[in-house]
Amino acid sequence: AAGVIQSPRHLIKEKRETATLKCYPIPRHDTVYWYQQGPGQDPQFLISFYEKMQSDKGSIPDRFSAQQFSDYHSELNMSSLELGDSALYFCASSASGWGQGEKLFFGSGTQLSVL
């Protein structure tokens, strides 16, 4: 069965550079979520999209932006990278519809290292 696909798996950037993370949800899933997980930390919710519209927002820095495209894939754009942005970034998708809160299917994550 198809799973959530994230690319790239690993990304190394310098401070102040820009990074773009991509997420391809499971086919026919209508909701995409982005999470950030630091070492030994719990996943922190960043942002979600339902049917290509932003549906909820967490503690996402202003330097970050995200969108969901017509084919339902999503991209997380991160600018002016800081050392503290080094983390594992997960994308997840669900087929729940707005506010229904069904289970999430997670990708394998993108490990971002900022040097």
Add this chain to the structure above:
Amino acid sequence: SQQGEEDPQALSIQEGENATMNCSYKTSINNLQWYRQNSGRGLVHLILIRSNEREKHSGRLRVTLDTSKKSSSLLITASRAADTASYFCATFAQGAQKLVFGQGTRLTINP
């Protein structure tokens, strides 16, 4: 944590024993979910319990939910070495479109 606390933060038991993890949360919820994460890997959904349910079973997993105390517990029976992982509870708040995770319990099963 965005949500609340998990207890204990780390648990080490012998294979075959039962493992119990507890979770507290802060808001009114639509449902509560438990996820498992092997080191550095993606999260895997284990079980979902809705706010109007009190107990749910799935294989060796048993989850309880007490909405009056805003708490939940996950019991893994007859543990195996392969159960070694971090376990997170997560809540879907009413009116929200986000799953908020707790701090997690790192479970180690010793052969």
